[in-house]
Amino acid sequence: MEKKMPTIKEIARKLNISVSTVSRALHDHPSIGLRTKMQVKKLAAEMNYEPNQAAIQFKQGKTNTIGLILPNLREEYFYLAINGVEEVAFRNNYNVLISQSHDELAREEKIVEILRRNRIDGVLVSISKQTTHIDHFRQLARFNIPVVFFDRVPDVPGIHSVWCSLYHSTINAIKFLVEKGHKRIGYIQGPPTLNIKNERLEGYYDAHKALGLPAKESLVVTTDLLRSGNEAAMLKLLSLKEKPTAILAFNDNVALDALQVAKKKKLKINRDLSVVSYANWPVTDYLDYPPIASVEQFPFKQGVRATELLFKLLEKPGDLQPYENVVLESELIIH
Amino acid sequence: MEKKMPTIKEIARKLNISVSTVSRALHDHPSIGLRTKMQVKKLAAEMNYEPNQAAIQFKQGKTNTIGLILPNLREEYFYLAINGVEEVAFRNNYNVLISQSHDELAREEKIVEILRRNRIDGVLVSISKQTTHIDHFRQLARFNIPVVFFDRVPDVPGIHSVWCSLYHSTINAIKFLVEKGHKRIGYIQGPPTLNIKNERLEGYYDAHKALGLPAKESLVVTTDLLRSGNEAAMLKLLSLKEKPTAILAFNDNVALDALQVAKKKKLKINRDLSVVSYANWPVTDYLDYPPIASVEQFPFKQGVRATELLFKLLEKPGDLQPYENVVLESELIIH
């Protein structure tokens, strides 16, 4: 029973050649005898040799790994983003180190520290809902570790970012509802920290203005995204003297909780009340009365684009590159 | 603008002391002058020094990282397992390297190779549905990298494992349905590769036997777990001359698809047809007619127990330890 993983040194000794020859053989270096090369490769395979990545990383000062920081791994939304990231990363022979901030700033800072210790080559991040400053990410940039923000992007200059604009889709969503005959549309918004670029609300108001519809402030309520908060927000809307007949919900989770509340209140879904939401949890297929439309934000594509941008930064030397901000466009999907 | 991450060597030079002194100071080594120690720590903080983990790993031959291989990151089930693993790992100052096999053997083997190159200290794995041999994991064990299988565990001797037994809960599920008055209960099973220990089916048959109920073979159908397969399986059951009045579904996904089919066939859920499933996707809260009961497999707890076992193996030297197989008990949850 073997114990330790073999090294090129052992291979060299067994073959009575030098370690550099072994190294070259394994790397298909041009100046190497075919015979020697074959011998080495054969023995390496027999011994189950695997190069010690830690040693290579150490020597080269490069880890071939990028860090991916997400708020959580629960939402299918982020799962799709991961797949986008991994696809591009693997194509470039990079590993992806996934971690979740659990939407806590302290955790996010801790993760950045760990990534820095591990000399990760670059970082992709969708910030936590507690993240009010990005000093920890600036720190990375200062040491020439490129950082690309995506999806949940802080609204400050001097960063690279990829995100999906919600403004036009929100306008389309409101138009869609108004065309369906709705005159009072409630909006359940997320917590202030997630309304970074407040496109949902802007779209909501601008659409109302454009359509000549009054947008009462009482129709906009806020949730902390917990189930209790979602329900409370919905109850608040339903307790208005002039109840909304349609709801724009911050995301699918909010929408589902809102629908539950509506059903408990004996409202008939899609007659008394319709819901449109921003997609993050595509479970709606299985509902009897799902949201009638969703704003799709293409997390997979965002992941791909963000990673491509990161690799572009990784390839180029130095940090003199202009900050790049890629904006994708969301889409209103009518079910 | 700084470029490179500082090293202890630079700190030593700036302070005109030796690197070993710096190293000791940063590690709170007992034999170090308080004054020197403070100086070093102060400068290190100012320079934003972070130890080069790659160098430490290289030097120590230890990465303080465990690999976690999962079939996917889509199911909330695995998300909960991850949280269990991370909790224990972080408590032990370990990092977790998460990767998905996407239920492909080739991918799983590739991941194992990468983990081996990275000299991961230990591995936790829930095998892919294609995994018919575990040579690649034996390889790890051979080099003293402990492997703990959990949740989806191969049915072979000579491994460490943590899993959740489904036998008794399945019996309880059938009993529960029979007590509700059902006489024909269909079972939609997963693909052969996932019926490793075939507890669901055994429980299904044994319960029938114990209750003196005939279990016709036509009541057992198979799906590949794709939506199309789930629907086909359900249609097959519904096309029987003697239709089942209740269904035991391999998991929530299967249950949801089955329910959809039933609804399309105008069956009244919970009157014409009831469904019980094995929980992996707790979305059922939001359904109008969810499964009436679920078998809970406690993924978080499985993750915790598996990781604890792994650390136990990591602590002990050598590989002479007896193989440990932890079996948790699932639970029938009635909604």
Next chain:
DNA sequence: CTGTTAGCGCATTCAA
């Protein structure tokens, strides 16, 4: 085509 050697950052053993 192949061998020799240096050095990456750090912890650690041995001396002082």
Next chain:
DNA sequence: TTGAATGCGCTAACAG
């Protein structure tokens, strides 16, 4: 209490 020296596995520059 501190310094000097060593070596972990590997790559690459240089010498032959």
